[in-house]
Amino acid sequence: MVTGITSTARPTALRLAGTACVALGAIAAGVGATREWATIGFTADVERAADVSVHGIDVWEGKVVLFAAVAALLVLLAMRISGSRGTRRGLAITLIVLGALCVALPIADGVRAKDRFGGVEGVDRIARTLSAQLGLPEEVVRERLADLLAQDLRVEISPGLWITVAGGVLLVAGGILGLVWVRRDGANATVPVENDPG
16 A cells, blocks of 8 residues: 555645645744743833743643644654555544644633733742842742732733744644545545446
């Protein structure tokens, strides 16, 4: 049985487009997960001296996205190796699910950014960072921030989050193109060959 990797036939434009979408999507989602997703600070801090960055992999959602991006590349490889049409279809659906995960998790964090990155966890991050910068115990820094804690935290979404979302969209597109490719490839394989009357 000839697989996608051992086949000497020239790959179709559809297959190439699907592969490119998955590869670029996995890279974008993975890189985006390691980049800054949000910045936390205080509204009163005009100079942004106390701002703290939250990277994707600082939260569980970013770790899941990074895992999904790596898994998507492995699924792509398995899809090319597999000779079974049913397996390829299942792997293409898996790519769509992984891509949807890479879209949904960052968007959910972006929509509820103040609750997700701010609040007690955000204050703890600021206290931890300032403690390291000032060389003071974390408890002391947290006490000195007591007045600022009464004010609203400022949470700003960073480009890394949107890079991750874009990568997820490409993964979904790659999975859809993979499904179409599997369907067309199966249709071509089942076209009846006319018997020679002689």
